[in-house]
Amino acid sequence: MNNKQSKFLVIQHIIVFLLAIFCLFPVIWVLLSSFKPQSELFKIPMTFFPKNWSFSNYVAALSYGSFTRYFSNTLFVAVVATVITVLINIMSGYALAKYIFPGRNLIFTIMIGTLMIPLQVIMIPIFLQLKRFGMLNSLWGIIIPPAATPTGIFLARQYMVNLPNSMIESARIDGAKEFFIFTNIIIPLSKPIIATIAIFSFMWRWNDYLWPLIVITDNDKQTLQQALANFVGQLQINWSSLLAMTTISIIPVIVVFLIFQKYFMSGITTGAVKG
Secondary structure, three states: OOHHHHHHHHHHHHHHHHHHHHHHHHHHHHHHHOOOOHHHHOOOOOOOOOOOOOOHHHHHHHHOOOHHHHHHHHHHHHHHHHHHHHHHHHHHHHHHHHOOOOOHHHHHHHHHHHHHOOHHHHHHHHHHHHHHOOOOOOHHHHHOOOOOOHHHHHHHHHHHOOOOHHHHHHHHHOOOOHHHHHHHHHHHHOHHHHHHHHHHHHHHHHHOOHHHHHHOOOHHHOOHHHHHHHHOOOOOOOHHHHHHHHHHHHHHHHHHHHHHHHHHHHHHHHHHHOO
16 A cells, blocks of 8 residues: 555545544433533533533433333333344345245335335324224334334345355255254344344334324333423423433443444345345
8 A cells, every 4th residue: 555545545534533423423412411410501601521420310310200111111112023023024035035936026026115105104004903903002003013124125135135045955955944944044144134124123113203102192101202202391391311311212222233233234235236
């Protein structure tokens, strides 16, 4: 690498670093502000770092109403929905990628076409179906409807198209059953796309506000996003406690991303490059 290339590489790293700081600045500000007392939040000139670090905001946030129940409800919804979503999407993607049957391409085309349909269009039909099955005001009413996502099936299918057919055919010749092939060959080879779908699904379910607002009416079954919205009072807002709540709500998403991050980029790029 010559001197000109090294300088260009340094400039690239500096630009990426500045962009990362720009994107992370709101998150960092929320985190630091959650340790400030209410009076310091509105002090002029504003301070970036707290002058008096305090954990009282977190104590107040955790003691507010049923915050721990809202947190556990959201965690249950996000984890269970992610497991179901990953399982359905991986099985569907595998069928569309490796099985040849009449109408396969038509099914895939129709499924991709549903990506252009906004959620608001199908909310009423889904709501009526949930009412018919008695799933309103239930956490399962949040989990089940968005389990099979067209985006997840598309990503899984595009990834699995690139898996070599020779391994599957060899396993069949050796007498392996389809379930064994799927669980012992396909799933281990599909860890990147499984991690990608898991991250997307967990983030969508964890941050979802509109659909739980429609389905859930019981306060004890509300999710964390509803609790944050309800914490905003009509006349006043305790910003310090709200920032502490927001910080707590961010932690699980960061943890999930850190766990699956090494597979994330390969899962995204593999299906986009080929297929």
